[in-house]
Amino acid sequence: MRILGISCYYHDAAACLLEDGALVAAAQEERFTRIKHDQSFPSNAVRYCLAESRDPTAGIDAVAFYDKPILKFYRILETYFSVAPRGLKPFVRAVPLWLREKLWIEPRIGEALEAAGVEEPEHFYYPEHHASHAASAFYPSPFSEAAVLTIDGVGEWATATLGVGEGNSLRLVEQLSFPHSLGLLYSAFTSYTGFEVNSGEYKLMGLAPYGEGVYTQRILEELIDLKDDGSFRLNMEYFGYLDDLVMTSDRFEALFDGPPRASETPIGRREMNLARSIQEVTTEIVLRMGRHARERTGKRQLCLAGGVALNCVANGHLLREGIFDDLWIQPAAGDAGGALGAALWLWHSVLGNERNTDGTHDAMQGAYLGPEFSHKQIAAFLDDRGCVYEEIDESAWARTVAELVAEENVVGLFQGRMEFGPRALGNRSIIGDARSEKMQSLMNRKIKYRESFRPFAPACLAERVGDYFDIDRPSPYMLLVASIREDRRETLRGDEANLEIHDWVNRRRSDLPAITHVDYSARIQTVHRDTNPRFHALLSAFESLTGCAVLVNTSFNVRDEPIVCTPEDAWRCFMRTEMDHLVLGRFHLDKRRQPEGAADGSWS
Amino acid sequence: MTVSEEQNTAPRSFVAVPGRPEAAAVAWRSASVGGAREPLDGRGRIAAQTAVAALVGASIAVFGSRALGIALLSIAALVFTAAMISPRTVSNALGGLFASTGRIAGTGLTWLLMVPLFYLFFLPFGALLRRGRRDRLQRFTDAGAPTYWEAHEGPRAGSQHPDRQY
Incomplete structure (x- = not known):
């Protein structure tokens, strides 16, 4: 049986295909259209x-x-109905x-x-938004x-749900409802600190370690009844998101100076402190929700999804708090993963098909679920463009x-199937030497063209992760933050x-300066031989x-561009x-040897 | 390692293999690039459009306002002449003109319909619902409540049906 899962029309449109319950393919539309967070119907991804x-x-x-x-x-x-006579502007738009x-x-x-040459099926199914996430x-x-805990901006009415999964059954038991939303609260601060909603949340999280939690109490006293x-x-x-086209109201501005x-514009102390404060509040809410989930369900494991589950700082705290024996977070935790969730919900919840688990391995295949290009196709492309390249023998x-990385080169790495979800996990990545002092600054300014404060993530051999970081389990999807081990740190000057x-x-x-954030934290990816x-x-x-x-591992794109696909x-x-070198499958391109002006023209 | 610079002198086409999964990604890219490069058959199309405009102009001149008909005929003749000289420029200009006119008309029409709908329907019925305490949004806090978690019963009665959009 073939099930097509689709999510679209809010942000991060995506499609996925299940065949007899096996996950065959999944991809976000943005990768094909080259429009970041593309929300339009995912025709290309479906195809x-x-x-x-x-x-x-x-x-x-x-x-x-x-x-x-x-x-x-x-x-x-x-x-x-609730906000009229206010709300005309969003009404006319929506x-x-x-x-x-x-x-x-x-x-x-x-x-x-x-358009894809396939007949329309007889059956269409519509799970609730948070059922898809769950x-x-x-x-x-x-x-x-x-x-199962899902936390995001908003679906139909729910903004967060608590559920219980047992075998092939999944029940949502409790929910919080719109407009009371942790995702929208975090997005309000994202917007207020000058970043774009639905894409700048990661930047705000990265900014938090620079600040102090001077607004934490004010948020808890004025903005939220927790x-x-x-x-x-x-x-x-x-807040302004009910009756206006902005996230925050004038009162919000008065409250936060x-x-x-x-x-x-330049980022100041206030933005750093706001970032830190809202991160502390978010972490506190997630921890409390986690404790409640444990108490309410009695389960020893927790699964997380929804946009807020991409907040790896909160995830790391949740793990270290020891409320649950283990956590599993959907790598495409945002709306893109809803396509996958909808298809799986139909296969298991509606059709009642069994699932197999071993307690260790997940079914995501490392999240490598997108397009792959053959050796011949890459060769044809390179020849077509007149690129100068070397073919590397597989054994070497x-x-x-x-060797290229060890010589402090920045290397674009393109191989295998494209990742599903917001993180590049080694198949569409830019990599560098984590020991290099210049690497973070170099990559931010000359490769990614992004804000200089943003940290880079480490990719580490799974079996060696304990030698570098204070973490005792795998983090294959870069969704957990942990600290650099004490013995690797250097003392701050104060x-x-x-x-x-x-x-x-x-x-x-x-001793890993390129991936150590200012609070000694790192967003870890453990790399596994089997995936x-x-x-x-x-x-x-x-x-x-x-x-x-x-190694330093950052997504293969520049600022505000989707991760590369082809x-x-x-x-x-x-x-x-x-970038100094590009590795496309088994082909190696050295920038110094490429013909001048080879890539003139627009980005798209 | 095999240095293959010498092979690069004769570029081959980057062809997607139909039926292969990656072909979808490649085909998309090729289609968009190819589409942009495709030569426009502008003259024929614009000739047909201006012929229709001329016919309408002639009809107006004969059966209605002579001045308006002649004006329309003149515009059609001008566009036709320009299109024969530079079809792409005229086609782009016309396309842009139609698109902007459509956008402006669409925006105007939207406001024209939506503003009365909002104030004549949502405002009074919203007030009635709020007076009847049927405001679903619960925009208040309750310090005495032990929790804000609500039982999940499906968003609305009957909404559990997996094949319904509600």
Whole structure:
């Protein structure tokens, strides 16, 4: 049986394909259209997933869409009933869009399938938004039973849910409802500190360690009524998202000492302190919710999904607190993962199919679920573009790439299937030497063109992670933050808070300076032989060459661009940044040897 | 390692293999690039459009306002002549003109319909619902409540049906 899962029309549209319960393919639409967080109907992703099928012409038995559109529209209308006479601007913007496009899901899916040469199926299914998130968290997890927590902006009405998963059954038991939302609270601060909602949340999280929690108490006293069990309500007088096109109101500005930071203007102490304060509040809420989930369900494992589950700082605290024996977080925890959750929900919850778990391995295949390009195709592309390249023998591949990295080169790494979810995990990555003092600054300024305060993540051999970090378990999807081990740290001088952010970032803090954040934390990816043997081999080669089993791993893109999908995307990014080398499968391109002006023109 | 610089002198086409999964990604890229490079058959299309405009102009001139008809005929003749000289420029200009006109008309129409709908329907019924304490949004806090968690019963009665959009 073939099930197509689809999510779209809010942000991060995606599609996935299940064949007899096995996850065959999943991809985000942004990777194909090159529009970051593209929310439009995922025609390209659907086409890709169908092409990945064992029999691409066999058709689809059912489609699962990740939420209930009419119920969501009803919530929007209820909001306008509630806030009128205010709310005209969002009303005029939202209602025509819904009437014109978002309510016509089935015809749109039919058109997309027709364009892919596949007949429209008879059956369409619509789980609730948070049921999709919960299914994406529980069903692919290694656990036979677990508590399930989903936290995001908003679905139909729910903004957070608590559920119980047992075998193939998944029940949602409690929820918090709109407009009281942890995701929207965090997004309000994201917007207020000058970052873009739905994409700048990571930046705010990265900024938090620079600040002090001077606003934490003010947030808890004025903005939110937080109960011991993690449930809360927001004081809506401080927020604008109900009746305006902005996240925060004038009262919010008065409470936090001034107007919002304008985008691209310098970041000051206030923004750092706000980032730290909202991170502390978020962590506290997640911890309280976790304790409540443990108490309410009695389960010893926890599965997490929803946009807030991408807050790896809170995840790390939740793990270290020891409330649960173990955590599993869906790597595509945001709305993209809803496509996967919807399909899995249909397969297990509705159709009653059993699931197999071993307590250790999940069903995500390392999240390597996207397009892959053959050796021949890459060669054809390189020849077509007149690129100068070398073909590396497979037996020497890992050693050759490791040598390039060890010489402090920045290397674009493109191999195997593209990752599903927001993180690059070694197949569409830019890598560098974590021991290099100049690497963080170099990558931020000359490769990624992004804010200098943002940290880079380490990729570490799974079997060696305990040698470098205070963590005792795998983190294959870069969703847990842990500290650098004490014996690897260097003592701070104590004047850091007085430094300009750029100088602060560049000060050495450990023997892995490129991946150590200012509070000694790191967002860890453990690399496993069974899910990515080539990346594992590369790290092993780097270790045997240098004695270090850690690399800098950042996504293969520049600021505000989606992660690369095709060899062409990778080559274009390589040629237009100051990246030194590009490894496309078994081909190696040295920037110095490429013809001048080879990649002139636009990015897209 | 095999240095293959010498092979690069004769570029081959980057062809996707139909039926292979990665073909979807490649086909998408090729289609968009190819689409942009495709030569426009502008002259024929614009000739047809201006012929229709001329016909309408002639009809207006004969059966209605002579001045308006002649004006329309003149515009059609001008566009036709320009299109024969530079079809792409005229086609782009016309496309842009139609798109902007459509956008402006659409925005205007949206406000024209939505503003009365909002104030004549949502405002009074919203007030009635709030007076009847049927405000679903619960925009208040309750210091005495032990929890804000609500039992999950499905968003609305009957909404558990997996094949319904509500």
